[in-house]
Amino acid sequence: MPLRRMPLASAALLLAFALAGCDSGPDAKPSGADGPSVIAPGEPGDENRTLSAQEAAEQRADDDTPNTADVSYARMMIRHHAQALEMTQLVPDRARSGDVKRLALRISAAQGPEIEAMKGWLTTHGKTTASGGHDHAVMPGMASEDQLSELRAARGKAFDALFLTLMITHHEGALTMAADVKAQGNNVQIEEMADDVIAQQTSEITRMRAMR
Secondary structure, eight states, X not given: OOOOOOOHHHHHHHHHHHHHHHTTSTTOOOGGGOOOOEEEOOSTTSXXXXXXXXXXXXXXXXXXXXXXXXXXHHHHHHXXXXXXXXXXXXXXXHBOOHXXXXXXXXXXXXXXXXXXXXXXXXXXXXXXXXXXTOXXXXXXXXXXXXXXXXXXXXXXXXXXXXXXXXXXXXXXXXXXXXXXXXXXXXXXXXXXXXXXXXXXXXXXXXXXXXXO
């Protein structure tokens, strides 16, 4: 007598029970660890690898290889900070306000070390500090040569007012650059530097606006 074929639905149900029984032992993984697998491209000449969802997430978290945005930020911010220091160097001989003089010291004390940190970061990652021809127009907030000449010629209250105006704009440009690299970059150290710039220069903008 020929064997009866088991109905397809019943077979599927038994298979589901069998699979559930295999996963119910002490070594079964929690359901939260499961997820769609991810194909990870291999290095040139190597085969692709299949990663679990958790492995793929961990790999992304561990990979903070600098990208073009990170390198450009470091290079341009070195020049951006250098102009801020150029402006603060004019303060002792030209400013009248004690608040402006103290602000200039604060800016110099912060941005000088930040320049060295960014230069060190570039060196560590095998990059030069050359900005590749970026001009002032590429970097938001940079003062023009005419504005710097006007600042050098000013004295007393006129200097204080112009210095605050130019430095507020300069700081706002730095905030734009920092926000851009946080959105487009990939390196943790650069992100931390950008966070420092945002925190410090936002505070200084508030202080400068109150001094005007």
